[in-house]
Amino acid sequence: MSKNKSEYLINRHDNQYEVVIGLEVHAQVTSESKLFSTSATKFGAEPNTQVSLVDAAFPGMLPIINEYCVKQAIKTGIGLKAKINKRSVFDRKNYFYADLPQGYQISQFKDPIVGEGKVILDMPDGQKEVGIERLHLEQDAGKSIHDLDPKNTFVDLNRSGVALMEIVSKPDLRSPDEVNAYIKKLRSIMRYLGTCDGNMQEGSLRADVNVSVRKKGSKEFGTRCEIKNVNSIKFMQMAIEYEANRQVDLIEDGQMIDQETRLFDTKKNETRSMRSKEDAHDYRYFPDPDLLPLEVSDDFIENLKSEIPELPDEKKKRFIEKFKLSPYEANILVSDIETSNYFENVIKKSDVKLATNWIIGELFAALNEKNLEITESPISAGNLSKLINLIKDGTISGKIAKIVFEQMMEDDKDPQKIVEEKGLKQESDPKALEALIDKVIDDNRDKATEYKSGKVKLFGFFVGQVMKVSGGKANPQLVNEILKKKL
Amino acid sequence: MSDITKQSLSELVENIKGKKLSSSEVAKAFVERSEKSKELNAYITEDYANALNKAKKFDEKPNLDLKLPGIPMAVKDLFCTRDLRTTAGSKILNNFVPTYESTVTQNIWNEGAILMGKLNCDEFAMGSSNETSFFGNVQNPIDKNLVPGGSSGGSSSAVAAQLTPITIGTDTGGSIRQPASFTGTVGLKPTYGSCSRYGIVAFASSLDQAGPMAQNVKDCALLQEVISTYDEKDSTSIDFKRNEYSKELTKDIKGKKIGIPKEYRVDGMPKEIEDLWKKGIEYAKDCGAEIIDISLPHTNYALPTYYIVAPAEASSNLARYDGVKYGFRAEGENLIDMYEKTRSEGFGAEVQRRIMIGTYVLSSGYYDAYYLKAQKVRKLIKNDFDDAYKKVDAILTPSTPSSAFKIGEKTNDPVSMYLNDIFTVPVNLAGLPGISIPAGHDAKGYPLGLQIIGKAFDEQNILNIAYAMEEKINFQNNIHDWWIK
Numbered sequence: 005m006s007k008n009k010s011e012y013l014i015n016r017h018d019n020q021y022e023v024v025i026g027l028e029v030h031a032q033v034t035s036e037s038k039l040f041s042t043s044a045t046k047f048g049a050e051p052n053t054q055v056s057l058v059d060a061a062f063p064g065m066l067p068i069i070n071e072y073c074v075k076q077a078i079k080t081g082i083g084l085k086a087k088i089n090k091r092s093v094f095d096r097k098n099y100f101y102a103d104l105p106q107g108y109q110i111s112q113f114k115d116p117i118v119g120e121g122k123v124i125l126d127m128p129d130g131q132k133e134v135g136i137e138r139l140h141l142e143q144d145a146g147k148s149i150h151d152l153d154p155k156n157t158f159v160d161l162n163r164s165g166v167a168l169m170e171i172v173s174k175p176d177l178r179s180p181d182e183v184n185a186y187i188k189k190l191r192s193i194m195r196y197l198g199t200c201d202g203n204m205q206e207g208s209l210r211a212d213v214n215v216s217v218r219k220k221g222s223k224e225f226g227t228r229c230e231i232k233n234v235n236s237i238k239f240m241q242m243a244i245e246y247e248a249n250r251q252v253d254l255i256e257d258g259q260m261i262d263q264e265t266r267l268f269d270t271k272k273n274e275t276r277s278m279r280s281k282e283d284a285h286d287y288r289y290f291p292d293p294d295l296l297p298l299e300v301s302d303d304f305i306e307n308l309k310s311e312i313p314e315l316p317d318e319k320k321k322r323f324i325e326k327f328k329l330s331p332y333e334a335n336i337l338v339s340d341i342e343t344s345n346y347f348e349n350v351i352k353k354s355d356v357k358l359a360t361n362w363i364i365g366e367l368f369a370a371l372n373e374k375n376l377e378i379t380e381s382p383i384s385a386g387n388l389s390k391l392i393n394l395i396k397d398g399t400i401s402g403k404i405a406k407i408v409f410e411q412m413m414e415d416d417k418d419p420q421k422i423v424e425e426k427g428l429k430q431e432s433d434p435k436a437l438e439a440l441i442d443k444v445i446d447d448n449r450d451k452a453t454e455y456k457s458g459k460v461k462l463f464g465f466f467v468g469q470v471m472k473v474s475g476g477k478a479n480p481q482l483v484n485e486i487l488k489k490k491l
Numbered sequence: 492m493s494d495i496t497k498q499s500l501s502e503l504v505e506n507i508k509g510k511k512l513s514s515s516e517v518a519k520a521f522v523e524r525s526e527k528s529k530e531l532n533a534y535i536t537e538d539y540a541n542a543l544n545k546a547k548k549f550d551e552k553p554n555l556d557l558k559l560p561g562i563p564m565a566v567k568d569l570f571c572t573r574d575l576r577t578t579a580g581s582k583i584l585n586n587f588v589p590t591y592e593s594t595v596t597q598n599i600w601n602e603g604a605i606l607m608g609k610l611n612c613d614e615f616a617m618g619s620s621n622e623t624s625f626f627g628n629v630q631n632p633i634d635k636n637l638v639p640g641g642s643s644g645g646s647s648s649a650v651a652a653q654l655t656p657i658t659i660g661t662d663t664g665g666s667i668r669q670p671a672s673f674t675g676t677v678g679l680k681p682t683y684g685s686c687s688r689y690g691i692v693a694f695a696s697s698l699d700q701a702g703p704m705a706q707n708v709k710d711c712a713l714l715q716e717v718i719s720t721y722d723e724k725d726s727t728s729i730d731f732k733r734n735e736y737s738k739e740l741t742k743d744i745k746g747k748k749i750g751i752p753k754e755y756r757v758d759g760m761p762k763e764i765e766d767l768w769k770k771g772i773e774y775a776k777d778c779g780a781e782i783i784d785i786s787l788p789h790t791n792y793a794l795p796t797y798y799i800v801a802p803a804e805a806s807s808n809l810a811r812y813d814g815v816k817y818g819f820r821a822e823g824e825n826l827i828d829m830y831e832k833t834r835s836e837g838f839g840a841e842v843q844r845r846i847m848i849g850t851y852v853l854s855s856g857y858y859d860a861y862y863l864k865a866q867k868v869r870k871l872i873k874n875d876f877d878d879a880y881k882k883v884d885a886i887l888t889p890s891t892p893s894s895a896f897k898i899g900e901k902t903n904d905p906v907s908m909y910l911n912d913i914f915t916v917p918v919n920l921a922g923l924p925g926i927s928i929p930a931g932h933d934a935k936g937y938p939l940g941l942q943i944i945g946k947a948f949d950e951q952n953i954l955n956i957a958y959a960m961e962e963k964i965n966f967q968n969n970i971h972d973w974w975i976k
Contacts, residue, residue, distance in 0.1 A: 057590075057591060060816055061811040061816065062589070062591070062816075062817070063571060063577070063579070063584065063587065063589070063692045063693070063811070064571045064589075064591075064593060064688070064689065064690040064691050064692050064693065065689075065690075066688060066689055066724060066725050066726065067726065068723065068724065068726055069726065096807050098806075098807050098810060098853070100810065100813060100830055101826075102813075102815050102826055105811060105815070105816055106810065106811050107807070107809075107810020107811050107813060108807055108810055157826070159815070286854055286855045288806075288807070288850065288853035288854060288855070288858075289853075289858075290803060290807070290853055290858070290862060293695070293696035293697035293727075293804050294693075294696050294726060294727065295726050295727075296726055296727060
């Protein structure tokens with residue numbers, strides 16, 4: 005690795021290699037029905053229960069474009085600050101497979117619905133722009149299940165025909181960390197837009213990863229290998245790391261890199277050749293004669309623009325400018341739409357600074373510990389807001405607040421009630437505090453004398469004693485003031 | 492009433508509406524004649540018992556407001572029919588029974604007609620003689636040894652032999668008009684987008700179009716009026732104002748400008764075809780039409796263009812017949828082996844030939860030289876027609892370069908077989924309507940047809956011209972029931 009922490013380089017002997025990565029992300033369009041049929045798309049349904057005659061490619065069946073999916077793709081394009089193509093064409097990508105009933109996948113080859121765009125990544129050493137080459141709509145295939153029977157393969161067509169967006173990046177990524185940031189950012193944007201749920205476990209988001217290496221400073225790209233269908237960010241990072249090192253080893257060994265398609269074996273943590281360039285399919289793309297070119301008007305696009313919510317980059321900017329959050333805090337709070345919604349709900353009626361600290365600190369730690377998402381938070385935004393107000397108006401101290409918070413994590417009870425029921429209200433009555441302090445001084449005469457003779461460090465001892473005696477409820481600020489006077 | 496089967500569709504409709512005939516009587520007559528005509532091999536699947544039952548049911552509660560009240564009818568076996576086997580003339584769909592109905596046939600049943608059975612055709616509509624059918628060739632009722640044309644050969648044979656009062660075919664490069672011409676019947680290929688392709692086994696999606704086949708122009712107009720509807724289930728269906736073609740049918744074509752394209756005088760065209768065309772021009776003049784010489788300069792390229800575009804689309808459309816989901820499956824050692832055996836055994840030679848041509852022209856490295864170029868030429872051919880229609884209302888040509896040929900005569904010479912479509916394919920490439928009407932006989936007494944090509948969506952106009960000329964031509968078919976023993 006290089007000394008510059010942000011630069012990911014592979015060192016071999018005297019050579020330093022840079023890794024060049026481009027991603028083809030397949031994002032399932034959030035839609036009730038499929039791209040060219042009315043079948044449902046619900047995840048986890050019984051096999052072959054969401055299959056129409058069109059999806060199963062019965063004779064004489066014809067595809068009908070789902071307008072909603074078109075809107076979703078355009079919205080995503082807008083979110084990627086990309087050029088929306090008013091005319092796009094669906095092509096047939098021809099190949100045989102048991103889970104591809106038509107014998108072709110309807111995709112967009114030459115004329116995609118979305119053209120060039122960009123995604124901004126927040127990396128530790130600053131922002132990085134990643135170019136988007138294109139986004140196109142296509143059908144998903146079904147699923148072949150090989151492990152249910154020793155002799156037979158089963159086919160589930162529930163996914164056959166489900167709408168996917170293939171989002172192709174430019175070869176702008178340079179490290180596994182950037183890939184991580186890119187996928188997360190893409191996912192975040194699509195979740196803000198509601199165009200893809202980004203659920204990688206359910207296969208809603210997966211990627212083909214193109215990797216090549218070149219000597220640092222070289223302007224030429226090396227020969228790339230495509231690692232097919234990787235379905236988690238972790239695996240993507242592992243695959244890239246393995247593949248980049250494999251390629252460097254080959255070059256160092258004086259060998260050529262074959263342009264090929266590879267598979268990532270997650271168990272062995274290695275990539276393996278799947279097919280070489282010579283064996284590559286000839287997909288015989290041609291415009292699907294069952295579908296007319298897809299044409300959308302300026303009005304259609306403008307209407308969709310008006311439906312676009314505030315996206316993470318803009319939200320971050322607003323949080324920083326309006327709420328004076330640090331970029332770090334803003335990044336965390338806008339990273340996904342649910343967190344930012346939660347945050348904005350909390351600060352509707354409470355202090356921004358405190359809310360930021362409590363959400364990023366206590367709440368995230370507590371959720372993390374319980375392995376919960378923000379949407380599953382036991383503490384509602386409303387109640388967290390109340391807790392923050394109790395701190396702000398001095399009803400409870402920050403320390404007491406943590407006790408209340410723990411209680412709230414159990415049952416989302418109104419913090420006011422917890423404070424009342426448990427008698428946790430902060431003692432801010434000067435007379436009561438004076439009595440308390442007098443007693444503490446009285447009980448520790450010797451230490452008071454020492455203090456007066458110059459051992460000022462003992463002040464902390466007295467504060468601690470007062471807090472202890474009060475059961476933590478004494479208003480620390482007042483305690484300080486009164487103690488100073490009395491000592 | 493005797494001679495029920497000799498009546499035209501219009502007569503039968505009138506007689507049923509006038510309660511002179513019941514649906515059962517009509518169905519019985521056509522079923523009986525169909526049963527006696529097995530030698531023609533016009534049917535792939537017969538559904539006579541159901542047809543008679545449906546006729547009986549119709550008679551119990553007749554709805555005489557319908558356009559085809561209780562009319563029995565057989566249809567080309569390329570239309571998917573619910574619960575009745577649909578084979579497309581192929582072994583690979585030998586056992587396929589759809590759970591759904593094509594839009595075109597549904598439109599027909601909605602108007603009261605009754606399905607008698609499924610008619611033979613070239614395998615996946617690929618052929619010009621009905622000899623590529625897995626279910627055997629069909630005989631032309633004109634003469635035992637003659638092909639009925641193709642691909643709608645079962646349909647043309649059945650209409651000419653009066654096994655069905657009317658029928659529907661599909662036309663990708665001439666598959667309605669050429670068999671109509673070979674059997675002395677009338678066949679209309681409507682404008683692309685006029686009839687829904689939903690539920691029709693696809694051959695070449697950008698060219699396929701269903702259309703009526705009948706004994707006369709009026710019947711043809713009536714059926715066209717029934718089958719042509721806008722359909723949201725077909726993205727290429729076009730929402731335009733459709734006429735009530737039979738009601739608006741008129742013989743008054745005075746002043747209509749009819750173009751004669753010089754490029755259709757092809758080398759080696761038999762003199763009798765040339766003569767027929769000249770006669771046709773005279774008939775058109777007699778009807779009051781004005782004859783104008785026109786040029787369609789890219790006509791020569793139509794056939795090669797067609798034989799790139801159609802196989803390309805077919806190679807992809809037929810990929811779904813892989814033995815996995817339905818239809819014929821040959822056992823194999825693994826998936827690829829199963830595919831290869833299924834498709835080698837399931838498809839006939841002509842279908843395999845076209846799949847190979849189509850696969851080739853779409854291949855990387857050949858796509859630009861073949862498929863893309865063909866698409867450009869297709870546009871030029873369409874432009875030719877657009878230019879011509881600035882001067883004329885319709886175009887008159889022969890339907891085919893010859894009369895029906897003998898069974899087996901061209902089976903070993905695909906190119907000579909393809910040449911049969913030379914006058915019909917430009918119409919499909921341009922998406923225009925075309926009708927073939929019987930116009931005379933050659934020296935052997937075999938029927939010859941004339942084709943009238945119209946502007947897009949102008950079916951009414953070519954039907955009117957055909958209607959007017961039909962009267963002047965007064966064609967009589969020479970069919971002597973030789974197959975009925």
